[in-house]
Amino acid sequence: MSKYRAVVTSPLRTRSFRLLFLGRTVSAIGDAVVPAALALAVLRATGSTSALAVVLAAAMVPRLLLLPLGGVVADRFDARRVALVADLVRCATQLAVGVELLGGDPSLATIVVASALGGTASAFAMPTASPLVAGTVEPAARQRANALMGITANTSRLAGPALAGALIWAAGPGWAFIIDSASFALSAALLALVRVRHVPVPRRSVVADLRHGFGEVRARDWFWTSLIGHGVWNGAAAVLMTLGPAIAIDRLGGEATWVLLLQAGAIGMLTGSLLAGRVRLHRPVLLANLGLASYAAPLLLLAVAAPAPVVIVAYGVALTALGYLNPVWETVVQHHFPPEVLARVTSYDWLVSLGAMPLGYALAPLAADAFGAPAPLAIAGLLVLAACAGTALVPGVRRLTWPAATAPQPVEPVANAR
Template sequence: MPAPASAPAPAPPSPHPLRTRPFRLLFAGRTLSLLGDAAIPAALALAVQEATGSTAALALVLACSMVPKLLLLPLGGVMGDRFDARTIALAMDLVRCVTQLVVGVQLLGGTPSLAVIASVEVIGGAAGAFATPTAAPLVRGTVPEAGLQRANAAMAVAHSASRVGGPALAGALIFTVGPGWAFVLDAASFAVSAALLCAVRIARVERPAPGARPSVLTDLREGWREVRTRDWYWSSLIGHSAWNGAAAVLMTLGPGIAVHRLGGGAAWVALLQTGAIGLLLGSLVADRVSPRRPVLTANIGLATYALPLLLLAAGAPAVVVIGAYGLAQAGLGFLTPVWETAVQRAVPEHALARVTSYDWLLSFAAMPLGYALAPLAASTWGPGVPLTVAALVVAACCLGSALLPGVRRFTGGPDPVAPAGAEAVSLPGTR
């Protein structure tokens, strides 16, 4: 009698992505540039204040960075899909290295020029528009399929940690050697990131020959078709946009409420720090937990942002508002790697940069709207009204996505039916 066949041995667990050289180099470079960037907001505000003494000037400088980024993001997605993502990211790191160095030299020279700073921010914003859509293709091209969520979680942890440590680093530099050195440090971080990218090997994505490429407008339309034919994707983008608009409302009205109702500026600082810690904890949870229905779970977590908005509008005690904000940020920290992994697995490689650029575009575009409308509404009806409306919009958009079959059924693998005209492109040797 033949011996019964033995059960197949379980597959060995895949190594953590940080054990692989390509992703480790990518992670190191992104972490350094994130930390350098996290020190910039405080240094930029102080630099503009020293140069002009005007808050309006600071708003102008911030707009000079945001507007070109918004306008050029879709084009950045097209370029990220047409050309090598690593090359584009490397080039944009070098551009931002130069722009930050120019501002740093201006400040160290003691005669900062608002015109120079604003011009440099325009260039830096444009570079960001081309660099941002390369993030997803770079991760997907350096990590095997099984390790995508852990890789995205590691990136999210680095981002969260920079949010915690960046302000402290900025303060140390500003109050010891001056804000100019924060820009020099950021320039150095981009230079190191570019050097590390030179050594990164990413999986090749087959693209049309230069002579066979469609027009840019056709590429934009095809990218949008990839978005609109996936109900789990476009419905989530509405939630992301609502979240960012609501975050702008909270960031605009929150400081004043904290000062007058929650016990002063210390309460606002505590809220921001608790949020940064919550963001980090949510990212760490995403490294260990893989939900069966990732988009549905992540959107429900994102809906928790309604809690601090409602509590702030209702005049809840500071400790309750702060705790709710930490929970809401943990939901964001969990969503980011889970969402990025879902997108990287479901969207064909040749369209990934364009698809993610639309996500960033809608997210960024909602923030200026929140910044503009919140003070207008607060001056007419009081701060409770815009906070409550923002909370209801976030809850409705994020929880409402569960009504769509694609959100409920999506389990994190490739889409069962690809959009018309979109053929999946394999990454030789890695997928």
Template structure:
């Protein structure tokens, strides 16, 4: 993290708060799985609880984007942190008190998932409101690195906490992290330009038009959805194949740890790299996810699969900060939360489809078939964005990002396109007040 970012009080508080909440979130999956299995002994019950958390999040994301644009980002973030704190604290107290009924856990996780639908689109507005354009990629990279580190250490922390004190305390820890995050966000001062109050339908349509009118944006979302669908296929089929064909449970653990390391390295690289065509570079990096899928399907030695998965996750780690910085620079401030909500909605929508279709395809044609299909889909979708004019023309120059109109592009002697002006542009200097 640069010295300039460290001197930025608003970002320091935001970074610390989000880091703490990420630590809390990292211990919950293991605690949730153990708590539900102890209470019911059923994996189907666990699927129901996870669905209760995901479905409200997906359904409410567009509304969360509207709220994020209409109201001050600090107010929305503070409110959602407090709601998620209450939801996780409720689950923790129920478990500590010996009351572990399924419906209480499912209801609390549904409330937490709904709050996440409002929190997720608001984060970019917190970043743009506290960090200037030149430092945003470093800020996004720092947050991405923390997410990677918590992904590495979270399961170990969860295991120790569960063994020593039980799963209830893991939820209490997560609640405490949201409470501290809320306190830190409350200390941040972020300006807000009141948006024109219109009907919910008009706001939703306007946000969607901002997505649809940018070919670099919506085609990238198709690629990101393909990646998430492919990841769901691998997470569904990969563990069994690793156990049966690649050496057992240790191999699967090694694959996941290589992915976590790759994700961290990719995030750190994104903090230093400044590709001139960031969207193109990020999507091409994302296409490397086809490699571990294909190697899994081909039954190659475990070491090749482990290395390929680490490389693929480095591509994801690189994409996230680069993509977020590009979006924050190019999307007008008044619609940023709505556009971000559609980003999350479209990108995540393919995951449930992957979870459902992968086992069905594996039963019908064998486990290799869905892996090959996923490899082809993610490779074509991500690398195929290179054929989209807006993706190729989207550049970053002097901290400003934008899609270059065709009429301003000239062909240089080296074969690259050079521009004389930029259009559809919102620079970091224009986005200080929120």
């Protein structure tokens, strides 16, 4: 494996990135306590898992449908401004849910509407993440900056369940939403102070902007073939999350095995993010995708009900690879795409990754009912291995290295078009 250590100035020395990092950290902590609080709140109010599914779908559907439009808006109207408005919208929606829950007689309709509005805001916020880092940090420090973002997100995921449990036990789920609302308000206030490099974008119609962004994606075989691998990986992760708990409980020693597996994954993600801040691979996409292929191991091991310690270690190693890939992937994308299309490219990335997960959630129980749980787990493992390791056959993946300091050029002229 070819690698070298990157020696760069800490991006936290830059005031704008420091403010951005602080805002994202606060927001991540707030978000980490919400999933458990939301599940408990809806189940307490309705006693129905179907109601919980409706609430989750209300957020997911607009998020998926509007992601490409969110990328166009973030490229055209300044990523910082779009992120700030999205934070304010989510501040209001989380506050509305918190107040509703604290009132003692929550309305499911209110929670569903708030979830839909929050999902819509997320569709516009998610594509801004990469342009904000690229616009506040010099190229040499971007991998470390993306690693720092990964570290704060993964630390929040690791601590989130414990924080949520303590908060819900002490004050109830309503206060989790109030705290998340306050975190979005603080994040918006910090974003107002951030200064992001201006990137002029030619004026086009929305359709032309979508087509231009897709053209940039299609022109890079290393990108779109990796996206297919990442989508398969996320779909397989949904299969594991759906079927894994039952296998762990029934055949691997009980609930404690599943909890330990999840904790091993969270620790692995954090470890991978820490490594990404220190180690730079010469062929980053090739080696990162090969690392992602390691996710086949826990899937196949669960399928054959291998000993619990072996499954747990395999899952931790696979999630370490994911924790390393995410910041490296962000950095490569920031280096190889023109800044004026970065939000659109990011939106297509998220669309493929997130869109595969509902498919996995839907197909896994159907396949398990028809063929037994081991079959879909084994198939998912083989698909991950083929899709992620298979990118090594793509010339662009094999050849891609870190670019020179010159800015990436668009694949078509940036003339005005309407």
